[in-house]
Amino acid sequence: MTLYLASTSPRRRELLAQTDIKFSTLDVAVDESLRGKELPTAYVERLAKEKAEAGFKSVQDDEGAIVLAADTIVVLEEDILGKPSDQSQAGQMLRALSGRSHTVMTAFAIKTKEQIRVQRVNTTVFFRSITSKEIDWYWHTGEQQDKAGGYGIQSKGGVFVSAISGSYSAVVGLPLAEVVTALQSLGVFPEPA
Structure with missing residues (x-):
């Protein structure tokens, strides 16, 4: 079996590396546009699935390929806050988040030949x-x-965070406990370096 991470995100790479599970990375591109009145939950799950499928397509000749992909969004009420395009938009996002709670959703998908x-x-x-x-x-x-x-919890943006309820690694970009459990169910385990 060969594990591939369909992501160029340095944060996801660093998180997965912490598990001592051996993997290679794939650079995949999918259209991240919202579809009609797509709900945030459906949107983030669809993107993770499409990234895993795109990654699998590029390595499908590898009989033992397992492709892991993920997507993370920030949701304030029902609005998805994407990546800010400029200083004005970044400021609007932080002002909207200030003194409140919001939800960070990270979906991951694992694709094998069978499922x-x-x-x-x-x-x-x-x-x-x-x-x-x-x-x-x-x-x-x-x-x-x-x-x-418009913020990174794992770096300077963490100074704005007063508390979290849930998975820290999911906010960074990859929910490690859930990912490792899912990989282990497929027979993928950490190996000593």
Whole structure:
């Protein structure tokens, strides 16, 4: 069996590497546009599934291929907060999240020759109140550009987080406990380095 991570995200790579499960990475691209009135839960699960399928297609000649893919979104009420396109949008996102809770949804999909399994993990994240000066400071750190919801909990954006209820690793981008359990059910286990 060969495990492939269908993601170029350095955060997902680092998280999966913590498990001591050997894997290779794949660069896949899928259309991440929302479809009509697609609910956040359906959207994040669909993207994870499509990424796993695209990754599997690229390695389908490998009889023992197992492809893992994931997608993470930030949801405030029913609105999906994507990656900010500019400073103004980044500021709007942080002002909307300030002093409130929101949900981070990470779905992962595991594709083998015989099956595909999709699972979603929801985590509630609580933000303290954020000042305008902090919003400006955070923009200038450069962290926001590639982060759903306009922040990264694992780095400087973590200063805004007062509490979480759920999986920390899912907020970063890959729910490790659930992923390892799912991989073990397929016979994939950590190996000493």
